[in-house]
Amino acid sequence: MFRLHGRPLRHLFSLRSASFRRLFTPSDSQPPDPNDKLEEESLPEYLQDRFYPVKIGETFQTRYQVIGKLGFGVCSTVWLCKDLTQHKYATLKVFGRDLLEGKRRLELYDRINAANTSHAGAMLVRTALDNFQIANAKGRYQVIVHQPLGIRLYDLRHRFVDKILPEGAVKMTLIHLLLALDYLHTEAGIIHTDIQEKNVMLGIEDELILAEFEEGEKSNPSLQKVVGNRVIYASRKLNRTNDYGRPVLCDFGQARFGSARYDGDIQPYRYRAPEILLRTTWDEKVDIWNLAIITWDIFQQDQLFYAKDSNNKDSSAHHIAEIIAILGPPPREMLQNNDYATQFFDLEGNWKGAAPIPSTTLEQKEGILQGKPQQLFLVFMRKMLQWRPAERSSARELLADEWLCSP
Missing domain, CATH: 1.10.510.10 (Transferase(Phosphotransferase) domain 1)
Incomplete structure (x- = not known):
């Protein structure tokens, strides 16, 4: 069992009911200089029209209401949302316009979802809960829905004074990762190829930190930059907690079928x-x-x-x-x-x-x-x-x- 500052980091999952649809107001903080690059704009090969202009408060599929931005990468942006149908939180990964990466990632998740879910490692690999596409005049954007996860293993390690995990926590982490790998290798037939600390995330045991994220975006909106008819948001971090769930192996961007x-x-x-x-x-x-x-x-x-x-x-x-x-x-x-x-x-x-x-x-x-x-x-x-x-x-x-x- 993980312990941080004397408190246990338990390995359980819980759900907290989502609230009704919220109204979000723009940030009243000083906007960044138009010449300053924000978030995905800083990417070397950034093209404005490649990223769908997601807006906080926007609802997709009459179901997923965007609450705030969790992060971005070379080919996608990631958002926390409310699933208004299931009354719970979810994560939306919105891939770039017409990118084959979105289709390829969906094929991998389909293969993972079709594997033997009774295997002990099945719950330790990130899966797709849903998927859909967004279309506009520029093209189509693949969206994959995931269960929200907490901090990366890398960030957890750096919370310890010596920046290393205790031996017991190391063993427990490895047992979970080995179960995940056995599931991928023997059941799903997938080679991950990119196993590193930043691709292992911890489950969220207490969804209070997601509710706090939502309230934070409502009361103190994220910094945003308006460029033409689109808004670029700064990412918001989840609050710290001393309780984390199981390590989950994520990010299949470089994965291969293993046959x-x-x-x-x-x-x-x-x-x-x-x-x-x-x-x-x-x-x-x-x-x-x-x-x-x-x-x-x-x-x-x-x-x-x-x-x-x-x-x-x-x-x-x-x-x-x-x-x-x-x-x-x-x-x-x-x-x-x-x-x-x-x-x-x-x-x-x-x-x-x-x-x-x-x-x-x-x-x-x-x-x-x-x-x-x-x-x-x-x-x-x-x-x-x-x-x-x-x-x-x-x-x-x-x-x-x-x-x-x-x-």
């Missing part, structure tokens, strides 16, 4: 598995490598891999060198008939020295545990940190690990 082997770049740079770095084919075991990195992130003071050169630029050579320090040289078969690998290894599989190999070990890098708990934890890590994808344990196998199951 075949793939090639090509995936994963954030320092999360990349060896098969991605060496440009060989890959399968669902890339998610297991990602899980190892996220485990280290939430439990250790220093990153496991930095993947940066002396100029702080992303570097595959430095990343591979760091992996060699931890795991030793890669198996010869990963280098054979691999033209790209010849940049780093000679024909005998020896490291050419494109970057210095750090003089450290996994045991030396681990700085939290001692004695048998440390030994068991390192065994757990090495079940995931393997050059050969086939030698990495599956999510289901990891759920039976001795360290993970120990009190």
Whole structure:
């Protein structure tokens, strides 16, 4: 059970009835300078007409009334709303105009929703509650409806003084993520490919924070900028709480169907598995490598891999060198008939020295545990940190690990 400041972070869900339709008034705060970029305007490839001009107070499908803006991304904006039919809160993700990403994401959620929902991991993966399209003179915009979620795992970790989770919270988080991965890999046939702290969100146990969000938007409207006939809103954060629900795996923007082997770049740079770095084919075991990195992130003071050169630029050579320090040289078969690998290894599989190999070990890098708990934890890590994808344990196998199951 999570505990923060001495209080438990329980793993239950509850619903609070939504109120009647509200009237929202524009912000009377000083509007931003027209030349200052706000929210999605700051995106490098921002095009005004790509984003649907959602307005706070607007109702879609005669059902979903927009309460406030939760955030934005490269291809969508995210809004908290009231489901006036079901009398509860929901989240609307509004994709950009005519973007294939919206259609692709919907196909993934359809596959997730069609999988075996009796599996214990089904409730630990974000699902689509509903979907519809908005049309205007510019085009069509896909909307996906989700259950609201709270803060990211990344934000929770940074609420602790040392910016790491206690061992018990780490184990509980991993058990939930492994159940979610087992569900995706064995039931839905999906490879996530982007497992990181920012893509794990905590459930909302007490919907009071959603009611507070609504009242905050009513009494103190968000900063907004009028550009022509559209309004761009600043996002509003949910209030803090000491009670959180279960970790939920989210963001399937880079996911793949898992029945075949793939090639090509995936994963954030320092999360990349060896098969991605060496440009060989890959399968669902890339998610297991990602899980190892996220485990280290939430439990250790220093990153496991930095993947940066002396100029702080992303570097595959430095990343591979760091992996060699931890795991030793890669198996010869990963280098054979691999033209790209010849940049780093000679024909005998020896490291050419494109970057210095750090003089450290996994045991030396681990700085939290001692004695048998440390030994068991390192065994757990090495079940995931393997050059050969086939030698990495599956999510289901990891759920039976001795360290993970120990009190």
